[in-house]
Amino acid sequence: MPAPWLMARTSGLYCRVFVPADLRPHIGQRFLVRSLGSRDRDQARLLAARYALAIGDLFRQLRQELSMAEPNIDDILRTLKSGNARDLIRVGRMQLPNGAVVEGLEVDTPDELESVVRQASAFIAAAAPSVVPTANGKARRLESHGVVVSKRVPEYLEYLNSRHPKYIAKAERVCKMLIDICGDLPPDDYEPDVIDQFVKTIKFLPPNPEKNKLHRERWARMSFLELAKDVESKGLKQASETTVKDHITQLASFFSFCKGRRYMDEDSPLAKRVAKSSTGTPQELRDPFDSADLQQIFDPVLYQSRKLPHTFWPPLIALFTGARCNEIAQLYLDDIVNDSGSDPKRWRFMIRVGSGRTDQRLKNKFSNRSIPLHPRLIELGFLSYLDDVRSLGFDRVFPSLRWTAAAGYGDTVSDMFSAYLRGKVKITDPRKVFHSFRHYFCTQAKNFTDEKSEWISDLTGHAREGEFELTYARELFYENKLRILMKIPMPQIELPIYTSGKFVPYLKATKERKASQAKASPAVKAARAKKRLGTTKAEKMPFTIKASRKPVRETAKGGD
Template identity: 30%
Template sequence: MDIKKLLEDMDTGSIRTWRAAKLTLPNGTVVENVDIADDEDQTRFNTFLAATGASASPTVVIAKSQLLSACIDDFLTERKSGLLSDKNLADYNYVLRRILLDLCGDQPIDDLGIQDANRVVKALQAWPSNATKNPALKNLNAERTMQEAAMRKLPLIGPRTCEKYLDRLRSFFTWAKDAGHWTKSNPFAKRRTMTKEKRGEQQKRPFEDDDLTRIFDPALRTHHSDDPHKFWGPLIALFSGARVNEIAQLYIENIQQIGAVWVIKFTDDHDDQRLKNAASKRVVPLHRKLIELGFLEYVEDVKRFGFPRLFPNLPYSRINGYGDAIGDWFNGRYLRSAAAGSKVPRAGIDDPKKTFHSFRYVVINRLYCITNKKTLIAEITGHERGSDVLTNIYITPSEAKEREATMNLLDYPFLSFANYVPGQYSGFFKRLKRK
């Protein structure tokens, strides 16, 4: 390679950066790991060449691009500095290391080709659901994981999960190109497993009135309300539209009064609390029905036993927070078919597009039909709204009153609920204290 031509190209801007593993000058001088990244580097290198008396072009051996594993390490390290939540980091780590790296091998990243991208896409379409939780798949490489899943006829990840992993791969290769490790077009830029219409169809669905009647059947609720989060979790979701982890991670201090209005403050003030986005930090008035059912009495019971969190028994996961326990319990007891021989009653709702998150859709849809106030509904439910977050946390008593009036428009006259009895979970709390 003509080093002088290379420097001229850098002068014109047609080449911005370059790296040489080994460079041999005409006088025999050997220079290794040359890395020209900016104008200052180029000037210093020109000075160096002049000092060596090089009057002819040295021999350059261009280095291979960085190994895929090293790029993944750099990417994840950079993203750990507050750019991504633990859950998103875990998603990236999973698809980049468990699938991409395992299938393609640890080769220089720039050597990856379209056949590698095809292999990864096919793997995603054959990847088993909950692979990390299945003992039969533990310690298996990617190929064996898919083979074992096919042999056992295990359920596969859904189209939305597949699309999410493809988004993670696109983001990684965009970063790799910006960082100078990848020189080609993004191999996953146009890869999709669903059409735009299909992606829209995959959205979760709200519960219908008949679904809610089944879920809040008094007999079923009595059977499934042995823990406080089982009693209050679905009720808070039904009358607030909050996300499952937002409910599960609440502290007693998040239940406050603004003027005469009792509210829930959804915040991330504690290290074990996190929110989906900035708009999720908000104040939601307690629906009058929750107060009628004895929610404030329950809060006093928790205080009396000295627990700081509203649901002190829920286990914490660095990846998913506290929400897994509520979501897994609810989906298993209300929305999934019973195992053969099971005598535990179920609600009989088996639509896979209905989950605990469907409560959120119920609240949003009903409030919109009643009020048509999109901005106010966004402030209550924590959707992006393009306004200053502080105005939604530090609200005035009059603003709290307006939100309360909107919340109380929610009504489910076809449902009946059991009241909380003060001290109802005293035995539960005592056992928890002993643990």
């Protein structure tokens, strides 16, 4: 087949075909140029290819005739010279058995037309909607529409396997909520009134039931429906509006998955609800601390109650770096480096995933960065603390923190800080949490420095935009980062200073405990795990329970 060349002219798209040298004396032209009758480039490319195929066939016929003793080439030359592209392509029209009409079908021969129409008829018959009767009388087009939610959840979780483990755990949890509260039904059977009841019920679920030391063992034996009724009847603290919206969004994602896989025929029952709740909702779910907050948090007398390394240092590091909670909690000693032999203060935090370390994670690719160690942290004795940790043979900065697949090492740090913030500091605003240190750092950098936002992002690990930033520019040098860091104003408050050896007794106890755990038999480890869970039937719990030390009094709804 000769290669077609597509040309654009003011009158439309044309096809140009090169005439072979041996046929030029008979045709009298070097090229054949014909209108394709279309301005659509995709359609024109297809027409040009078919035209070239037809021209190639005519070239072969012409050569065959020229090889004859008495060649008859007039009809072939007339067709080559006068016919346009569409004249050389047959257009068929046929009515299918189901009444549908196929027209404008481009083929070369009548036999090809009938073959194509036969295949189209078979395809239409196979794709015709079929009604599958069900036990409850609801008609379904496909059998797959009748499969209940519990059978779809494993495939949905497998679909999410590239997401953060914490996100996957939330997705599984909200699907269990749906089944517990509304029953295990096919996705199409969750009518709007059923979903309304689901939303009304989850508003009475308690916040973090696995962390409620007074009720968690009793709640662990309840379904989500029973749990909501218990909270409602006793007037206990309910889930926040943000948590409820998060549950709804998670469930909407599951229904979208089912719709995309054709596991349901109707639209998602939560689609309009999620779209409505997202409009006008502020993206910012956390507020920064202000100067008065920080004065209270780091009050020299009050802060002395922070008697553990992972309660003392992470808030200070977050204040002076803007790093995320888990980024701080997962640090190893070799993540804090000084690669300058001439400057003993040239230390950096390396926010990264170390080689072969499966217990470290980053939020996104921009999170991989270095942050200069603020001189104030050095003044507060952070390097002395690192020496204490290193002298006992630990490799992690906060060795007593326990890792979980869902939250890494940061869960304990965040929880203990929240308890301190609400209980002792008396800051009860739910929008102020550990992450508020990061908001404070970013707000200060934006309002009180004249640096470019993309340069500040090199410190904070936020996403960068533009080809220059994403493709060509690399991370800022240490000197530039330190210059920016020192421009960011920090609160003028008295901060607690670490004295060398302060946490050594606790670190030694941690080392002994880890050695004992390493030597324990599998049976002892299993018993300890059951003790931490507080029950021997952990596999039946709707949530995971952690160990408690002292019972606390439950506050009624609206309390601190």
